[in-house]
Amino acid sequence: MTTLTFKVTDEEARLIRSRARKERVTVSEYLRRRASISLSSSRKPGKVRCPHTGAMIFASSENQAPLTTDAVRELLSDFP
Numbered sequence: 001m002t003t004l005t006f007k008v009t010d011e012e013a014r015l016i017r018s019r020a021r022k023e024r025v026t027v028s029e030y031l032r033r034r035a036s037i038s039l040s041s042s043r044k045p046g047k048v049r050c051p052h053t054g055a056m057i058f059a060s061s062e063n064q065a066p067l068t069t070d071a072v073r074e075l076l077s078d079f080p
Contacts, residue, residue: 022074023065033063 008016020030046059060066 022070036063 016030017027020027023030023033025033045061047056048059049055050057065071
């Protein structure tokens with residue numbers, strides 16, 4: 001298996017580690033998942049029925065954790 005090495009700032013390292021912890025995976029697995037999402041983003045998203053509301057919603061890809069309220073809050077935390 002090949003090893004990749006690259007530099008990030010201290011803040012970027014903290015962010016990557018924090019997000020990996022939230023998904024309960026290693027940093028390596030987190031980065032692999034993020035890279036494969038970018039490579040496979042050309043596929044049409046699937047739909048599933050929400051177990052809570054019964055509405056049809058977009059399904060997360062196989063290698064991506066489901067979108068949670070906490071994840072949305074984090075994404076929007078620096079939005080004006």
